[in-house]
Amino acid sequence: MLAAALLALFVAACGGTKISTLPAVSGNAGSTPIRTIALAPNGGLLADAVGVELANRGYTIIDAADTSSMMVRLNMNEVEVQKPENMQKFKSQGIDAFLSVRANGGYDGQPQGASARVVSTDTGKLLAGVTWQNAWGGQAGSIADRTMRKGLNEAATEIAIALANALPKGR
Numbered sequence: 089m090l091a092a093a094l095l096a097l098f099v100a101a102c103g104g105t106k107i108s109t110l111p112a113v114s115g116n117a118g119s120t121p122i123r124t125i126a127l128a129p130n131g132g133l134l135a136d137a138v139g140v141e142l143a144n145r146g147y148t149i150i151d152a153a154d155t156s157s158m159m160v161r162l163n164m165n166e167v168e169v170q171k172p173e174n175m176q177k178f179k180s181q182g183i184d185a186f187l188s189v190r191a192n193g194g195y196d197g198q199p200q201g202a203s204a205r206v207v208s209t210d211t212g213k214l215l216a217g218v219t220w221q222n223a224w225g226g227q228a229g230s231i232a233d234r235t236m237r238k239g240l241n242e243a244a245t246e247i248a249i250a251l252a253n254a255l256p257k258g259r
Contacts, residue, residue, distance in 0.1 A: 109250045110217035120210055122255045126150040126178060128188035129159070129166060134202055134247075135189035137240050141248030142187075150183060172212040179209035185255070189247070204247050206255060216254035220247050 127139050129152045139149040150158070159169065162177045170186065178186060186209060191202035206216040220243060 107221075107246055107250055108219045109254055110214065120184065120208075121257060122147070122184045122206070122208075122215065124148040124150065124183050125185045125187050125206065126155045126158070126183045127152045128169070128186065129153075129156040131187075131189040132191060133240060134191040134244060135187070135204075137244030138187070138189055138204060138248050138251070141244045142252065145248060145252050147252075170207055170212070175207065175209045175212045183209050185209060185215060187251075191243075202243060202247060204251060206251055215256065216251050218247050218250045218254070220250075 125139075125142060125147050127135050127150060131138075131152060135152065139151060143149045158178075158181060159165070162174075162181075164174050164177065168174060170188075175186065186207045187204065188207075189202060189204045192200050200222050202218075202220045204216075204218045204220075205214060207213065208215050222243070
């Protein structure tokens with residue numbers, strides 16, 4: 089009986105995945121619907137996975153390699169890619185938004201945390217922002233911890249859902 093109570097207390101003390109979304113930017117509801125999103129070239133595996141999840145939700149995704157090629161063709165560099173004049177260049181190519189994802193890895197090869205930002209190519213303003221933190225349970229690497237933590241696909245799905253819910257509708 090005591091062991092069951094301690095186990096319940098231990099599990100309750102464990103933390104689940106945490107996700108935080110930027111509150112709706114005023115005026116987003118009337119914004120141009122987002123249909124085509126370019127992935128930033130430096131987003132890594134998590135950005136690619138978020139792109140796949142957004143594609144599964146009906147968005148057209150320009151992958152990081154194609155975005156990089158487009159940037160070379162349009163005379164842009166990664167440092168200044170989100171300047172308003174560069175966002176207008178993307179807009180002229182039929183791209184509605186630019187997605188950048190940054191992640192840091194955990195001690196077990198799973199993502200520990202991530203942030204994602206979607207910027208309008210029309211206005212240069214932030215349309216959606218998400219921060220995500222992996223779950224934890226007990227001591228790092230323990231069975232409880234490994235059970236609680238989510239992998240790349242689960243993280244990408246949670247981030248994509250949060251982004252899709254925050255973006256202007258109408259796709």
